[in-house]
Every structure is written in structure tokens, then in C-alpha cells.
Amino acid sequence: MPGKFYDEPIDEYLPQNGNRGYRVSRYELDIVYKVASNRLAARAEITAVTTAVRPRFALDMAQSLGVSKVTVNGAKPAKYTHQHGKLVITPQHAIPAGGVLALVIQYVGVPKPVRGPWGEVGWEELTEGALVASQPNGAASWFPCDDHPSSKASYRISITTDTPYYALANGALVRKQTKASQTTWVYEQSEPMSSYLATVQIGHYQKYRIGPPHGPVPMQAVVPARLRANFEHDFARQPMMMDVFAERFGPYPFENYTVVITDDDLEIPTEAQGISIFGANHCDGRRGAERLVAHELAHQWFGNSLTIRQWRDIWLHEGFACYAEWIWSEASGGPSADQMARAARHNLAREPQDICVGDPRPQRMFDDRVYKRGALTLHALRLELGDLTFFDLLREWTIRHRHASVSTEEFTDLAEHYSLVPLRPLWDQWLNNEPLPQLPPYGGTSAG
Numbered sequence: 001m002p003g004k005f006y007d008e009p010i011d012e013y014l015p016q017n018g019n020r021g022y023r024v025s026r027y028e029l030d031i032v033y034k035v036a037s038n039r040l041a042a043r044a045e046i047t048a049v050t051t052a053v054r055p056r057f058a059l060d061m062a063q064s065l066g067v068s069k070v071t072v073n074g075a076k077p078a079k080y081t082h083q084h085g086k087l088v089i090t091p092q093h094a095i096p097a098g099g100v101l102a103l104v105i106q107y108v109g110v111p112k113p114v115r116g117p118w119g120e121v122g123w124e125e126l127t128e129g130a131l132v133a134s135q136p137n138g139a140a141s142w143f144p145c146d147d148h149p150s151s152k153a154s155y156r157i158s159i160t161t162d163t164p165y166y167a168l169a170n171g172a173l174v175r176k177q178t179k180a181s182q183t184t185w186v187y188e189q190s191e192p193m194s195s196y197l198a199t200v201q202i203g204h205y206q207k208y209r210i211g212p213p214h215g216p217v218p219m220q221a222v223v224p225a226r227l228r229a230n231f232e233h234d235f236a237r238q239p240m241m242m243d244v245f246a247e248r249f250g251p252y253p254f255e256n257y258t259v260v261i262t263d264d265d266l267e268i269p270t271e272a273q274g275i276s277i278f279g280a281n282h283c284d285g286r287r288g289a290e291r292l293v294a295h296e297l298a299h300q301w302f303g304n305s306l307t308i309r310q311w312r313d314i315w316l317h318e319g320f321a322c323y324a325e326w327i328w329s330e331a332s333g334g335p336s337a338d339q340m341a342r343a344a345r346h347n348l349a350r351e352p353q354d355i356c357v358g359d360p361r362p363q364r365m366f367d368d369r370v371y372k373r374g375a376l377t378l379h380a381l382r383l384e385l386g387d388l389t390f391f392d393l394l395r396e397w398t399i400r401h402r403h404a405s406v407s408t409e410e411f412t413d414l415a416e417h418y419s420l421v422p423l424r425p426l427w428d429q430w431l432n433n434e435p436l437p438q439l440p441p442y443g444g445t446s447a448g
Helices: 225-234 240-248 291-296 313-330 337-348 370-386 387-400 407-415 424-432
Strands: 020-032 040-050 057-060 065-072 079-083 085-088 100-109 112-117 119-126 131-132 151-162 164-169 171-177 182-194 198-203 206-210 219-223 259-263 271-274 276-277
Touching: 020 198, 057 100, 065 079, 065 085, 119 198, 131 271, 151 164, 164 182, 206 225, 219 225, 219 240, 225 259, 240 291, 240 313, 240 387, 259 337, 276 291, 291 313, 313 337, 313 370, 313 407, 337 370, 370 387, 370 424, 387 407
Parallel strands: 020 151, 219 259, 259 276
Antiparallel strands: 020 040, 040 100, 057 085, 065 100, 079 085, 112 119, 119 131, 131 198, 151 182, 164 198, 171 182, 206 219, 271 276
């Protein structure tokens, strides 16, 4: 049965996602989007290399999108089935292992978010426009893909939409062309990117540069005109934040950084590669969301450049981003990281002690306890190593694995090289067991 075409799961947390038999190196997406009707007409060119000889290959693709034509390696139209969120393609001729798999897929539809245990993720309509927030498995809501974090590729994303709207995607804007009532925006994301980090943002936005004119990282804002004054106040310290994180974590890993503020309220902000997306409610003129500004910026290192291979290791994204909030508090004159950590531990002690940070299980991988206990794990490590050694470790971690896939084992193995004593007891206490450990006493100096 075509609908039963599933290999052994790549990831037990999302067993339906990801595909075997090939590795994607490049996506080229040409999207035409009608804002008023939320209708998408698109063409996806996917370049991959096969890893095995197979009679057919699968991609993740939501059923709200309808496929009209598929070709493989330039041949005449290929046979395909599209069921249960899988587009299964049968090439006319066998492709040897290590051979090129060049797919062209034409499709149309009314995109909508993917429903799952974590709510709705993927393509979402706004009051006027659209956004994409795909973590963990929403990329298939708007393009056919290998929707797993370990699958990284370069992207070219072309968006054609009604001229009054601003359209944004990952990477550098390489071309913008207006014809009649439509404008085409073409973006090139050259650094490898996981599919869930690919994004499109469409709205009545204005773009302007933020930070010093010759700063080390070009930063821009894409914001509704009505929120610009609030933005300039609430995000004023972001250039300083960038400097602090570049010093603590190593060089910023991408060519630029963009913050989007939607005209709608959003429940939570979200990150994409090189981009963070906030709701109007996070831009209130009172700087009330600065903690979240730090969190999302830190994801550019931890989550976007260094991306987990398996969702069970989500603490490597969220624990690090949460700890970055505490580092920013410390550096900007607020409570120290140690004070923040002890307050967080005090609050966690009141929560159920039934979660294992190193393997929280699918339903709980976005549980706030994973975020906070992940951050506490890092603070416990910092107390063990001392400030200088701890931040040396973080910088080597981000530089060694820049734009690559990572695992908990790789981090713990690297950390062992920075420690005079075995760290296994620390990992067992904080990552592998449910009871909440005590933090050791603080005896160092602030890194702020």
C-alpha cells in the first residue's frame, strides 16, 4: 500500500517525519501567494544525493497541498502518491547509490498549520498577511521536504505576492522585482538550514536598519509603521545583546539578523534561521519582553547554527537559550546568572519531579521544565568549571559544530576535556534522573 510506505523512524519523537534513502543539499522554492484567499501556487526544485538504491522516495508534505506534477532528473512526469502526509515518488529508472535525485514538484493549495501534540505549527494566516513558525514539524505545511532537524540544506526562496505587502524569507535578499500589482522577492540562504527553520513572513511592514551603521553584524527590523516607536524602545539594547553573546558564545554564525514584529498578537515569539518573529504584544513600549528578545537571539547559535539530530536533545536548544536570558540579565545590570538560577531552582522544586531533561519524551519536549532545568544544568557546569573555562567551552562548542548537527553526547564529551574531574555525576543528576538536584554553592566571580 502506498500509504504504508514508512521506513524505520528516524526519530522516535516524530516517527512520521523524516525520510531515508537520500540527503537533500538544496531547495529552490518559487511561491506565488494570494493574501486575500490564502492561496499558494508553488514549484519546488529539490536537489539530493541518494544513499541507497530504492524503488521510490518519500517527502513530507501536508494533505492541504495538492500536487499537480512531479519530475525526476528531468525525465517525463513521474508516478507519485500523496497520502498520510507523505509524497511518495517512483522514478522511471533506478538511481544508483550516490546518484543525483533532482525533483521538481508543482503544487497548489490553501496552506494551514499542522496539528499535533504541541498545537498548530507551520503556515498561518494573519489578519493581513501570513507567517511561518514550523517547530518541530510544520515545514511540510507549505513545501515538500525532508522534515527532520538533521536534514540541512541551502535554500533559495522566491515569494511573489501583492505589491503592498512586504515579503521576507531566510537569508539575503538577492532580487526584488515589481510587475503590475505583484512583487517578487528572492532570498538566498547559503548556510545549511533545517526545514523547520525555513520561514516566510508577509505583512504591511517597513524595513529599517538597527544598531550602529558599521556594526559587526547587520541587523534590521521588519515592523508595522504603528509599532516603530515601541520597537525602538523595546529592542534598543539588542545591539549590546549581540555583542555580549558574540563574546560569550563565539562569532554570530550568519550574515545578518532580522527581527519581525507582526501586526497581530502572538502567543509566543519564535525563531527561524537568521530571523526572530514577535507579536505586537511583545512590542508594548515598556521593554517587557526583553528576556524573550535574548532567548530568541541566542537560538541563532543554539538551534539554528548548531541544530540537534534528535528531538530528545531539545535541551541543547532551549536550555542554552534560557541560560542566555540569565547571561543577558547579568551583563545588563540585572540579577546575576547565579541569582536567576537559584530562583529558577526554587520554583522548579515546587513542580512535579517527573521529567528527565536528557529524554523528556515527545509530549513534554517543550515543557518549561526542560528549558529551566536545561539552563540549570549549564549553570551547574559553570560552577564546576569556573567562568573562564565554561565560556571557553561554549565558544569551542559553537565554532567546532558551526552550521552542523549535534547531540548531547558530543557536548558532554567535549565538556570532559575542560574538566579536572569526571563530569558523569553532574550529567546523571541533571540530565538523566528525574529528582531535582541541589545547585553547588557559588564561589566564582561574575562574568557580567
